[in-house]
Amino acid sequence: MLKPIDVLMVGVGGQGTILASKVLAAVAQAVGYDIKVSEIHGMAQRGGSVVTQVRLGEKVYSPLISEGEADVILAFEELEALRWLSYLKPGGIIIINNQQIYPVSVLAGAAEYPQNIIPQVQSRGVNVQVLQALEHAIACGNAKAANVVLLGALAQKLPIEEKIWRDALAATIPPRLLEVNNAAFTAGFTAATSGTGC
Secondary structure (H helix, E strand, O other): OOOOEEEEEEOOOOOOHHHHHHHHHHHHOOOOOEEEEEEEOOOOHHHOOOEEEEEEEOOOOOOOOOHHHHHHHHEHHHHHHHHHHHHEEEEEEEEOOOOOOOOOOHHOOOOOOOOHHHHHHOOOEEEEEEHHHHHHHHOOHHHHHHHHHHHHHHHHHHHOOOHHHHHHHHHHHHHHHHHHHHHHHHHHHHHHOOOOOO
16 A cells, blocks of 8 residues: 655745656656645746645545645745745654745845744754755756755655656656756765765
8 A cells, every 4th residue: 555645845936846746746656656736836937936735645636735744845945944844744854955045025125034944944843854955966067956956855755766766857857967867866865865965
């Protein structure tokens, strides 16, 4: 029997959250999960919030994850991690890319970006893994592969063998970009295990 898994991916426009959800969906289908995906774009092309809810199970009826029910939150940006933290279930894990992308309201001087977000999240008593996904992606050869670094970290936490993830990447990513993305995936997987990467 396939154990239900609810994954919340949160970030901002341009970070590749949608691609990451497509890879996860391909992985889930390959192992026989029923899957539902819900995407919310808040002015995504202009740096607004992008939230993708991915639910896996024997049979999934609703695409929406209730507050306090996410097994994993994959946060592509610090402020989005803080915004969506209440959706994490007790015993779940939040994987945070320690990157700060200022929203329009902050850039316009109408709001301030919160300070010390990572310590705030850690103080809530939740299982937190912080990743330097952008730095790993740059070291692997392409800053835009930070989303795949985060997927590697996610893969390390889910009970699905690595080869299935690699096959899903190969099926989703253009061939000319596959080598650098495979390296980024390895970096994330390794960093989630031992704290190292490319």
